Amino acid sequence: MKQEENNNENAFLPEGYEAPVVGGFTKFEDGENRIRIMSKPVMGWIDWDEKKPLRFGYKYKPEAPIDPKKPIKHFWAMIIWNYKAKCIQILEITQVGIQNKIQSLSKDEEWGAPFFYDLKIIKEGSGKETIYVVNPSPKKPLTEEQQKASLEKRINLEALFSNGDPYAACENPTALHFQSLPF
Numbered sequence: 001m002k003q004e005e006n007n008n009e010n011a012f013l014p015e016g017y018e019a020p021v022v023g024g025f026t027k028f029e030d031g032e033n034r035i036r037i038m039s040k041p042v043m044g045w046i047d048w049d050e051k052k053p054l055r056f057g058y059k060y061k062p063e064a065p066i067d068p069k070k071p072i073k074h075f076w077a078m079i080i081w082n083y084k085a086k087c088i089q090i091l092e093i094t095q096v097g098i099q100n101k102i103q104s105l106s107k108d109e110e111w112g113a114p115f116f117y118d119l120k121i122i123k124e125g126s127g128k129e130t131i132y133v134v135n136p137s138p139k140k141p142l143t144e145e146q147q148k149a150s151l152e153k154r155i156n157l158e159a160l161f162s163n164g165d166p167y168a169a170c171e172n173p174t175a176l177h178f179q180s181l182p183f
Contacts, residue, residue, distance in 0.1 A: 024167050026082050026091040028132070033121045034083040035091060036142065037102075037114045038150050039174050041076035042157040046094065055160045074099075077157050079174060081146045083118070088153040090166060101134035111136055150176050 026035065045056045049066050055075070056062060065072045073094040080091045093099055098121060105111040118137040125131050154173040159166040 024089055026080060026085075026089045028121060028123045029084075030123055033123065034118055034137075035121065036081040036083075036118050036146065037078055037091075038081060038088065038146075038176050039079040039155075039157070041078040041093075042160065042174075043074070043076050044161065045072050046075045046092075047072045052163075054163070057161055076102075077160055079150065079155050079157070079176065081142075081150070086145075088149050088155070090155065090157070092160075095132055098132050098134055105134075105136055116140075 026033070043058045045058070045061045047054045047056070047062055047065050048070050054066070062072055074096075075092050075094045076099060077090055077092045080089055081087075082089045082091075093102075102114055102119070106113050111117065114136070117139045120135045120137060122133040122135070123130060124133075153167070154170060155166050156164075156168070156170040156172065157166055157174045159168065159170070
């Protein structure tokens with residue numbers, strides 16, 4: 001019996017299928033990654049004990065990494081809306097180029113803080129050859145869906161410093177910046 005290559009009845013996965021994005025942290029994928037920053041970042045240092053991250057506050061950088069082959073990196077962690085996943089997540093940025101571009105935009109008189117516009121972070125290449133390009137989109141208010149989702153998901157970014165679960169029930173979640181915006 002001859003099997004047809006494009007016969008949907010015999011296809012293992014439906015046409016156009018994409019695996020759902022699961023997890024509470026955003027990981028940049030190849031190509032465009034569109035996000036909206038929803039909170040101010042917490043900043044610090046990240047080291048690795050085998051595959052377990054150890055985070056330290058900005059003023060508490062360790063003198064040496066646990067593994068000399070893996071340098072301690074400066075990080076920003078913030079609450080974002082991930083357009084592809086269509087949900088609130090945590091974005092941890094260790095890439096200096098991305099940090100510098102966001103910092104530059106936030107200081108620019110015409111752009112300002114990145115709470116008012118989306119960012120398109122384009123990832124190309126892999127390993128040490130990876131390149132990131134950060135492009136802002138025109139300013140626009142958050143959607144009702146984004147506002148509602150961010151209010152329902154209470155995240156405590158400070159829990160990252162104690163290796164706690166930032167999504168665990170908490171009394172003092174990280175402040176969401178859009179609540180004070182004029183839109």
